[in-house]
Amino acid sequence: MRLLPCGAHALLVELDSAAAVQAVHATLRAAGLPEVLDLVPAARTVLVEVRPGAGLAGVRAVLETLDEREPPALGRDVLLPVVYDGPDLDLVARTAGLSTAEVVELHTGAAYTVAFCGFAPGFGYLTGLPEALRQPRLDSPRERVPAGSVGLAGEYTGAYPRASPGGWRLIGRTAATLFDVDRDPPALLAPGDRVRFQAQSR
Structure with missing residues (x-):
């Protein structure tokens, strides 16, 4: 430190x-x-x-007095429903040596924490991604990633709150409203929140 x-x-x-x-x-x-x-x-x-x-x-x-092994448990529990049909789901599976079903199982089976927010209002960087799913960003970022897209890059996973450029590997999409200026607070996710993903059918 x-x-x-x-x-x-x-x-x-x-x-x-x-x-x-x-x-x-x-x-x-x-x-x-x-x-x-x-x-x-x-x-x-x-x-x-x-x-x-x-x-x-x-x-x-x-x-x-900091004890990194047992920090206080703060934040809320947030469940994000996800349809796992992202354009990079097959790429992530091939790179990891897994089936797409195994990718979904790993992604939904992990517990995540919002480490910090940035890039765009409401964008939370979530830690806790299983080692097998940790992959680099795309070689060429997309000019437009649709709002709600769920992706992963390096040690993080997260969801895009609005349409924007982005280079994360997209594995699904959520219908959750991640940022709404008329809501208090506007951002659904805040540092310290605990997040789980739940697979949904189309």
Whole structure:
């Protein structure tokens, strides 16, 4: 863990893994420090913003007690229904040396955590993808990925909240509304949420 000042009222915590990021984020959220205004997890960092004048001593003290093996369980349980008919399902199966049915079984059998959000409003990067399904992005990204597309890339899986360019391997689609400006909160997924995928027929 590396702690870097980030302006006058923030600290950037650099970490070695997505699991460590989740542990730091969950531990600081659970601590409920009144001076903390915002926590922003990313792939290998957590940005901690505090009230002007509050100082960072409390944040540092909490980080000294961090136990990455047993972080607090925070967030909600979210079930996403998926029709597994994505254009890259066969490619993922061939690359993994599996049948398409085995890909679906592995993807739906795993428990995921929203590590962080980004790329587009409502896009959650989910960790927990089985090792057998971890594959690189497409060599040539698509100019338009339909909203609701469920894909995977590297150690992450996730669903596109709106139509956009993208290079993830698409294995299915969900009808869930992942981002709605008229909903409170607008994003269905938030860091720390626990996610499962459920296979549905067409």
